Amino acid sequence: MSTRRSRSRQSASNSRITDDQINDLVSKLHQLLPEIRNSHSDKVSAAKVLQETCNYIRSLHREVDDLSERLSELLATTDNAQAAVIRSLLMQ
Amino acid sequence: MNNPHHLNPTSLKSRFTTRFLRALTKIRAQKPISSSSPTEIFRRYRRIKVAADKSMAYSVRSRRIWSRAMLWKLRSRSYRRQDPCSGRRSGKTNQAIMKKSSNGNITRRREDGVGFVEEADELRQLVPGGETMNLCNLLDETAHYIKCLTTQVQVMKKIADFYSF
Numbered sequence: 001m002s003t004r005r006s007r008s009r010q011s012a013s014n015s016r017i018t019d020d021q022i023n024d025l026v027s028k029l030h031q032l033l034p035e036i037r038n039s040h041s042d043k044v045s046a047a048k049v050l051q052e053t054c055n056y057i058r059s060l061h062r063e064v065d066d067l068s069e070r071l072s073e074l075l076a077t078t079d080n081a082q083a084a085v086i087r088s089l090l091m092q
Numbered sequence: 093m094n095n096p097h098h099l100n101p102t103s104l105k106s107r108f109t110t111r112f113l114r115a116l117t118k119i120r121a122q123k124p125i126s127s128s129s130p131t132e133i134f135r136r137y138r139r140i141k142v143a144a145d146k147s148m149a150y151s152v153r154s155r156r157i158w159s160r161a162m163l164w165k166l167r168s169r170s171y172r173r174q175d176p177c178s179g180r181r182s183g184k185t186n187q188a189i190m191k192k193s194s195n196g197n198i199t200r201r202r203e204d205g206v207g208f209v210e211e212a213d214e215l216r217q218l219v220p221g222g223e224t225m226n227l228c229n230l231l232d233e234t235a236h237y238i239k240c241l242t243t244q245v246q247v248m249k250k251i252a253d254f255y256s257f
Contacts, residue, residue, distance in 0.1 A: 025231035050211035072137035076128035
């Protein structure tokens with residue numbers, strides 16, 4: 001409801017940004033989101049897309065966090081020979 | 093605004109992988125005698141987290157506003173003692189605050205339906221350098237940042253799986 005109003009307020013403050021540009025960028029973001037990308041409805045508000053984007057970024061940050069922890073534990077038990085193998089496998 | 097298609101995901105991925113593995117090797121080389129003590133695991137976890145961000149930002153270089161902001165943050169941070177709550181992980185803190193203030197503005201707003209401007213402001217807190225971007229830049233940078241974060245997660249997962257093998 002307030003979306004359109006807020007958006008035009010934003011574009012008024014910067015005359016080079018148009019609503020079309022914003023819509024375009026929002027739909028690009030929409031496609032990157034795992035949750036609503038696969039949902040049946042096409043009618044997701046721009047605000048909802050941004051909200052889901054924030055949630056998604058937070059979940060990715062958490063994943064990086066957890067993986068860092070896991071790697072730290074794993075590093076305690078691996079040696080350099082193993083690391084060389086991993087490097088060569090990943091670089092293939 | 094930059095051309096949004098200039099990023100080649102494959103090459104970014106390999107650049108990140110190379111840098112991050114190099115950093116991991118370095119971190120492991122400095123391991124003390126009792127490398128599996130909880131304190132040591134925590135210290136190493138923090139270093140790995142910083143290395144993951146650094147590797148990502150350096151792989152993107154200064155072509156993006158968010159990577160420039162992140163590199164600047166990491167550089168200025170390395171001169172002081174690291175604060176575990178600073179930098180990118182503020183997202184976690186925000187969430188904790190949101191949970192705590194269940195009677196506060198955030199929740200009420202959510203229940204009433206979401207506002208575009210409010211959500212954009214929240215996004216500014218999550219994307220490095222977002223505070224100073226205009227709306228167009230913010231949305232464009234966010235898309236790129238998400239792509240990079242997913243690459244980061246993918247690669248880290250792969251490395252962790254190989255290690256646990």
